[in-house]
Amino acid sequence: MILSGTALDSPSPDLSLREVAYFSMEIALSPALPTYSGGLGMLAGDTLRSAADTAAPMVAVSLAHRAGYFRQKLDAVGQQTETDVPWSPEKTLPPASQTVTITMQGRAITIRAWRFDVTGVTGHIIPVFLLDTDVEGNDPYDRRLTDHLYGGDTYYRLCQETILGIGGMTLLHALGCQPDVYHMNEGHAALLALALLEDQLKGAPLNTATEANVAAVRRQCVFTTHTPVPAGHDKFGLDQMVQVLGRDRAAALEATGCLHDNLLNMTYVALRFSRYVNGVAMQHGKVSQLMFPDYKVHAITNGVHAATWLAEPIQQLLDSEIPEWRIDNQYLRSVYGIEPDRIAACHNKGKQRLFDTVAKRTGVQFNPSVLTLGFARRVATYKRASLLLQDPVRLAKIAEKIGGLQILYAGKAHPADNAGKGLIRDVFTEAAHLRSPFLKILYLENYDWDLGAQLTQGVDVWVNTPRRPYEASGTSGMKAALNGVPSLSILDGWWIEGCAESVTGWAIEDAETEAMEAESLYTKLESAIAPLYANPTAWARMQQHCVAMNGTFFNTHRMLRQYFTNAYFPQSASTKGSAVSPILTPDSQPAPVHEHVLV
Structure with missing residues (x-):
């Protein structure tokens, strides 16, 4: 091949x-x-x-x-x-x-x-x-x-x-x-x-x-x-x-x-x-500065490549309405000129594709009309994969109250990380003990590029529960946001910058104990997320906000511009006024590669 x-x-x-x-x-x-x-x-x-x-x-x-x-x-x-x-x-x-x-x-x-x-x-x-x-x-x-x-x-x-x-x-x-x-x-x-x-x-x-x-x-x-x-x-x-x-x-x-x-x-x-050192989010830059006080540490927040991670139906919608988005991701802001229900319809196609994959892999049928949470990432103890299941009785009651809840897990533990492997077993154990007709929990094996894309394109809410301050960035949530998927996350890494409460998602409140953080998660799920999901018009508007607000900023086009301007050629940027040339249009030619520019 x-x-x-x-x-x-x-x-x-x-x-x-x-x-x-x-x-x-x-x-x-x-x-x-x-x-x-x-x-x-x-x-x-x-x-x-x-x-x-x-x-x-x-x-x-x-x-x-x-x-x-x-x-x-x-x-x-x-x-x-x-x-x-x-x-x-x-x-x-x-x-x-x-x-x-x-x-x-x-x-x-x-x-x-x-x-x-x-x-x-x-x-x-x-x-x-x-x-x-x-x-x-x-x-x-x-x-x-x-x-x-x-x-x-x-x-x-x-x-x-x-x-x-x-x-x-x-x-x-x-x-x-x-x-x-x-x-x-x-x-x-x-x-x-x-x-x-x-x-x-x-x-x-x-x-x-x-x-x-x-x-x-x-x-x-x-x-x-x-x-x-x-x-x-x-x-x-x-x-x-x-x-x-x-x-x-x-x-x-x-x-x-x-x-x-x-x-x-x-x-x-x-x-x-x-000569230039940086962390991968503003908060991570601050944490790294404390770790390495003898060195100046800057921050350039990570992003993701929009055209790689956007679901095909959303790409087709954007191509028809704002085709410049592929070269200049700032045009994603223009999704405010697209009716929210069209974005929601694209997401529903991604959700159905994900559920078809789930059925093919496991034989389990998920319901596209039921609120679905996604948790997928490398399995390490600080990422706390089991926090969502800390109080299974409470979770089951919430699922019954809101008419159903579905949760999809995925992630690999390093072969030498026995504690991480134990977290995977913990999720399996809790899922097996939960005997509720209103709650489905699946852990999908072999988390890879394709499965990661389908999950971030198809779930309704992306969950992230790291122990502060160990989440440096967290790009999977950025991929979800690009696809109109809000996050329910600890305020760490990128989410400190990306969370507009009840607009692009929800923050799990900082607390002294894991039990208290889990309580915040359950409260947001029951009192804020589920009621909004029950209102399709309001939910579609949130999906639109996720793309317009977070997709516009948390992308590697913007990130790379900052590397060129701030890290690679800062003197060139200061003498020219900008290290960024006019944006390419789909029909234009690339800038000469010997220029210190990004287009």
Whole structure:
């Protein structure tokens, strides 16, 4: 199978004109490629899709992940098991024109890459290079290093991050690509700074690096941190650092202040070598600033790629009424010129499609006229998947009072996260104990791109219950809002910015205990959400508000503009007055890629 838009013999764009290199351990490029695990990869993919739509001068680097993340299987009691998702880059993607060799673990390792072209609405291409060490002549252990996303032990992970950072840098330079800006999407890519430092020294030993050399690297680097959860910040022992990177590189990292608590901390490597650091929502920026008080932390709120996540019926409606929305998402505000019942009718088609999928997967029939809640995301303890079920008796009474309630769950726990797996079993257990004809609860297995899209397009209310302040952003709720789906959520992450109470959704009130937060959730569900849902005209108006107010802002077109203006080329923005050129129309040509602009 050859993926659409990436012919095996297609020429690569002129990489010498690409001014921003985007590095990410995972990127969701296509539903057919298992090169992502969840929100981080989806954000990366949406960023590049917006870059392609807006003719941004970018290139991207990730790993091939030949074995994927994993396919989830749930048994009757919710016990998760995992299997690989293998794919063959050789049969799917064209190769890069270069291979490179780096030194790691005291030996040479050859790296090749496969190219995936992200093509925008005007034909502009963002080439993504997926690094692959399964090369004849490499040590057998090394050949497997790019197979499993977030797999293996910490040694395996440090090897992967060395390949991504140092190998990715080496490949870009071999391809004639010398960007002005290197964007590290999380700390996994931070070792690219070492390669930049070596480039600065032009062959001189690393121990001769000066603060001026470090400052030169800093001028080239931008870093986005995505989580306040400690497990999200990779740390490695000093012995592993020396084994993988060698004594010279290890000594350079120590000398430049990249160790923290006597560990190699990839977040601190990125902080030390970046001139611009940002969190992924305003609140997350504040939380990150408290975590890293010695560094200035900005905030650029995440978004999602509208054309990827909008249901087809809504896309068709927008194409007929406001076709400019595909290039300029600010036009989504113009849905106020479309009758709300037309938006509601589009959502009802998405709801029926979702329920058809539910029936096909499980044999359970859901009723399209019944209020349906959705909860789907990576399963981690701080996300509290079972908060909605904290008082099952109360929930059953509410369901009976309002004439029925349906709840759809989905989400994967990392294979090593036993606590997360326990949360899935908890949901199964509670659902099995609830014997109410008015309440249906299903947990759908193997949460992936397609299921995530159908859920955010088809449920009536999106539920999110993280423990504050650990929700950095929460892009699934943004996808729901684009489709006219309001959220019922804890005020954390993006929802602090997106919640207009009873207009775009509802806030679960902060409280001292989980029981009190669950009480707030139940009260809003019973007293505010259900009565509004019973009024189709008022509910359609809320759906319209969600698209117009939240869809207009929480998209990657806007987000990427802010990266270009605030992070990538702030001096260009200040001297030109704006880093944004006039918006493309569907018939116009992309801006020249050598300009510091987004269109």
